Amino acid sequence: MGVLAYFGFRANGGPQVPEPAWLDDGDLPELPPPVLLRGFASVSSISFSADGTAMSTSHLRRTELDxxxxxxxxxxxxxxxxxxxxxxDPDQAHVAALSPDGQSVASDAPAPAEPPESGADPCLVDLWDAHTGQRTGRLHVPFVPRRARGHDPHVRSLAYSPDGRFLAAAATDRKVYVWDLTRDRPVVTALTGPRQSVGAVAFSPDGRVLAAGSMDHHAHLWIRTRGRFRYLAPLTGHTDCVDALAFTPDGEILATAGRDGTVLLWDVLRRARIAALTGHTAPVTAVSFGAAGALLATAAEDGTVRLWHTAAHRQLRILTEGLDGPPTTAFTPDGTRLITPTTPHRGLTVWDTRGWH
Structure with a gap:
C-alpha cells in the first residue's frame, strides 16, 4: 500500500495521461516563431533548474576530422x-546537469589512469557555481587500478535528485555512482546491476526511484528508502543499448530509448511495458516529457526531433529535420517550452509550446 501511495497511482491502478485538448479537432496548431540561440558548438546535454528559469548546456567541438x-x-x-x-575545458564537458535550486552545475571530469601523487582518489565530476562559473568542488570515487577495472571509468550522464540531495552519474565501468551532497565531504555509493557500460540516468520526480540505461540492452531501477538505494529489477525489451530515459511529471511512466531506434513506455509500478513508439530510423539519443506527460519529444541520429502523443501512442509531427551534430531535446519543467538543436548545429531553438495542449 505504501508503494502505491508514493507512486501516486489513481484508483484504477494504472497510469493515465491527459488528452491534449487541441487533438479533438484533428488539426495541430500553427507553431509560434521560435527563439534562436546561436553561435556555439553542438549541444550534448540540456538540463534545467526546478523553477525553469535557468538552463545548463554542454557543448562538443568539431575537430578537423569532422x-x-x-x-x-x-x-x-x-x-x-x-x-x-x-x-x-578540453578535458571535460561531455555532459552537465544543473542543480534543482539553480545554484550549482555538475560536469564530467577525467579520471586518471593511476593514483595522483597526493594519494587522493580520482575525480569523476566537477562542481561549478552557476552564477560565477567558478569551480567549487570535485567529486571522487574509490580508486581501482586499471588492471583490475579493465578500463577507465568515464561519466556519460548526470542527474540531480529533485531535492538536490543526491547527484547520480552513469559510468562506463558498469556502475551508477551516487553522491550524498548533504555531507561536508560528499559520500559516494556505487550501485551495481547493469552488466555493461551505463549511458543514461534519471530520478523520478519524487526522488524515490533511480533509473539507468545500459549497453546490456536493459533499463535498471533502484528504489531509495531511508537514504539507501536498493536494486529493483531490469526492464527488458530493447534490442540494443539504452541511451536515454525520462519520467513523466507524475513519475508513473518511464520512457526509454536507444540504439534500436525504438522508444518504449513503461508502467513504473508494475515494471511492465505499455507501448513501443516507432518511426525513428536511427538511434534515439534524448527523450523528454512535457504538458503533464501528454506529450513526448524524442531526438535521434536520423536528424529529427519528433513529438508524440503519449496516451494515443502515435507520432504528432516532426519538429526538426536535417540536424547536424549530436541530437538532443528537452522540455522545460513546466512543459511550456521545448529546446531543440538548430539546423545546422550552431545553436538551440526554443519553442513556445503553450498552444500545443
Whole structure:
C-alpha cells in the first residue's frame, strides 16, 4: 500500500495521461516563431533548474576530422540570448546537469589512469557555481587500478535528485555512482546491476526511484528508502543499448530509448511495458516529457526531433529535420517550452509550446 501511495497511482491502478485538448479537432496548431540561440558548438546535454528559469548546456567541438571533442559548459537565464558564463575545458564537458535550486552545475571530469601523487582518489565530476562559473568542488570515487577495472571509468550522464540531495552519474565501468551532497565531504555509493557500460540516468520526480540505461540492452531501477538505494529489477525489451530515459511529471511512466531506434513506455509500478513508439530510423539519443506527460519529444541520429502523443501512442509531427551534430531535446519543467538543436548545429531553438495542449 505504501508503494502505491508514493507512486501516486489513481484508483484504477494504472497510469493515465491527459488528452491534449487541441487533438479533438484533428488539426495541430500553427507553431509560434521560435527563439534562436546561436553561435556555439553542438549541444550534448540540456538540463534545467526546478523553477525553469535557468538552463545548463554542454557543448562538443568539431575537430578537423569532422569528429566531436569535449567542449564547454554554459549556464543560461531563460529569456536571455546570451549565457551567464561559459566554462571551457578540453578535458571535460561531455555532459552537465544543473542543480534543482539553480545554484550549482555538475560536469564530467577525467579520471586518471593511476593514483595522483597526493594519494587522493580520482575525480569523476566537477562542481561549478552557476552564477560565477567558478569551480567549487570535485567529486571522487574509490580508486581501482586499471588492471583490475579493465578500463577507465568515464561519466556519460548526470542527474540531480529533485531535492538536490543526491547527484547520480552513469559510468562506463558498469556502475551508477551516487553522491550524498548533504555531507561536508560528499559520500559516494556505487550501485551495481547493469552488466555493461551505463549511458543514461534519471530520478523520478519524487526522488524515490533511480533509473539507468545500459549497453546490456536493459533499463535498471533502484528504489531509495531511508537514504539507501536498493536494486529493483531490469526492464527488458530493447534490442540494443539504452541511451536515454525520462519520467513523466507524475513519475508513473518511464520512457526509454536507444540504439534500436525504438522508444518504449513503461508502467513504473508494475515494471511492465505499455507501448513501443516507432518511426525513428536511427538511434534515439534524448527523450523528454512535457504538458503533464501528454506529450513526448524524442531526438535521434536520423536528424529529427519528433513529438508524440503519449496516451494515443502515435507520432504528432516532426519538429526538426536535417540536424547536424549530436541530437538532443528537452522540455522545460513546466512543459511550456521545448529546446531543440538548430539546423545546422550552431545553436538551440526554443519553442513556445503553450498552444500545443
Amino acid at each position: 569528429a566531436f571533442d569535449p567542449g564547454s559548459v554554459r549556464v543560461w537565464t531563460l529569456g536571455q540570448s546570451r549565457p551567464r558564463f561559459t566554462v571551457d
